[in-house]
Amino acid sequence: MPNSQTSHIRINPNRLRADFDALSQFGATASGGVNRPAFSPAHLEMRRWFHEKARQAGLEILSDGAGNHSARLRCGPDGAKYLLMGSHLDSVPDGGRYDGALGVLAALEVLRTVQEQRLKLPYHLEAIDFTDEEGTLVSFLGSFAFCGLLTAADLEKPRGDPQALAEGLQRAGLTHESILAARRDPAQLAGYLELHVEQGSRMEKAGVQIGAVTHIAGIRFFRLTYTGSPGHGGTIPLEERRDAAWGASAFTLAVREIVMGGFPECFANVGRVEYRPGFFNTIPQQAELALEFRSPDPDQFDRLEQALFENAREQAQRFKLELNIEFIGKRDPARMDARIVSAVRESAAALGLSCTSIISRAGHDAQALATICPTGMIFIPSQGGLSHSPLEYTRWEDCVNGANVLLQTVLRCANLDLSS
Ligand SMILES: [Zn+2]
The missing domain is CATH 3.30.70.360 (Alpha-Beta Plaits)
Structure with missing residues (x-):
């Protein structure tokens, strides 16, 4: 698809804002943050909300044996792979509103934008919310299960409270067996893109708007x-x-x-x-x-x-x-796909945004995905570098910029043969 035909397309910032504000109410704390540990009632409620939003938009919905929740848009040819985008809707106890949630909502917004524009891409699109990225119970439970990296021992000796894990799984209707069977066939995946707040202060200090992540430590x-x-x-x-x-x-x-x-x-x-x-x-x-x-x-x-x-x-x-x-x-450290890193940089430049290469110091679902498919991450600044805190804050214009870079990167990836 020639870029000249799609380079003007933008996400709908008002719709994204309405979603973000609605989502921030789930598990909202008096301090202005959110408390949504994996499988808590607030977390499960917002996952239902996410599926309901996707359904209202006419998207397909899907959840797997590890509880990962997806919305799908078939915009590719029959039998095409899926280009995944996403992050996580869970939070650390008394965490911030942006970490994870923004990446899932931006992914959903990209699906709706591509759908409205009736774009045909070489792949289908999927927006995914991975289970327990924060590891309140089991570190990277959802993305590790998705990538076939989770073992029975990880579930039997969880990093969090085993009793809380058992209760959470029951609440979510999941079992150890269903989680360990949740591996997705990598042959169905074109790649994975994740938009996330930096959770550090390097971008803010440098006054740069977009970070093209090259590695995850x-x-x-x-x-x-x-x-x-x-x-x-x-x-x-x-x-x-x-x-x-x-x-x-x-x-x-x-x-x-x-x-x-x-x-x-x-x-x-x-x-x-x-x-x-x-x-x-x-x-x-x-x-x-x-x-x-x-x-x-x-x-x-x-x-x-x-x-x-x-x-x-x-x-x-x-x-x-x-x-x-x-x-x-x-x-292990993860290297992002060089072609996707370039696509992020080009998308930022085309949108008139400053962009820097950056290493992610924090862990993300993307490091699991990088073991099975071409993967990239887009960072936007975190004010004061604060994260895992109710004080976590990113300016709204930066959130919109990040979502537009995500959209344009998805469109630009159409010109790459990601299966090679
Ligand atoms: Zn996160």
Whole structure:
């Protein structure tokens, strides 16, 4: 399809705004945010609302065994693949109104716009709301099940409360079996596009309107335990101590130095340190640290891990401690499809919007989808970088810009052979 015939097409901002305002009422909190953890009554209610909106627009609706909710528009030839767009309608407890919800609503709006314009594309379109992206119960439950990445163990040992998961599944009419059978055949998928707020402040600081995401950072989690000797904190000479707190503290500060000194694209966090026994007057025998670090690139990831653990061992030696390093989990970095990244940049330019390449530090459903089909993400600025907070805010004109870039990227992708 020649771009000149479709480059003037825009989404309907008033309709998108009305949807956004309606959706913000589900699980609304007094602080101005939303509370919609996966499978909570507010979450299930808004999913019904989403399907009802799609039905009113004359779209097909669909939900799978993992609870993923979709609206579909058949605008391609018979037997065509589906180009997916979407995000998630769940929120963290007391989260913001934009994270996830905007991406699902913009996808729905793109379907309605393409339908109104009676456009014929080389693929059908599907707007999808993935289950529990925030991982209140099971991290990336919906998109991992969709991509065949979820295992029975993920459901049996959920990250959230197992009882809450069992109750939630019952409320939603889902079972472990139905979830594990929800894998979609990748041969039916042309690709996946996701519009999302940045959840950081880089775009706002740079005064740029659109972010073409090139990578989504991976994340690795470890538990490190330093073990020394307990003793009276007031009597044992300092040079004789085997104080686990010293190892843990020295390592924690070194994490900062290592990342800032040699890994500018990476992040690391020691989110928790627990001392045992944990009294005023007792030398800590044990210190347990929760360490996570993020990298957009697999090689850098390995080098960072090596540098961190080398230092962790040095600190153990320095303070005469034993060190145990336990692997807890990981998510691999994801690379966005270069052709889609270009399509996002071209769409932004054609709309007269400034655009930058950007790495996503936060996890998104797109990183699961990138393992099975060509995938791209579009970011818009987050005011003050605030997210997972009722104070999360994105200017409405940025939301409209993002939705129009999503629409134009969908149209531009028609010129790419995404199946190759
Ligand atoms: Zn999100």
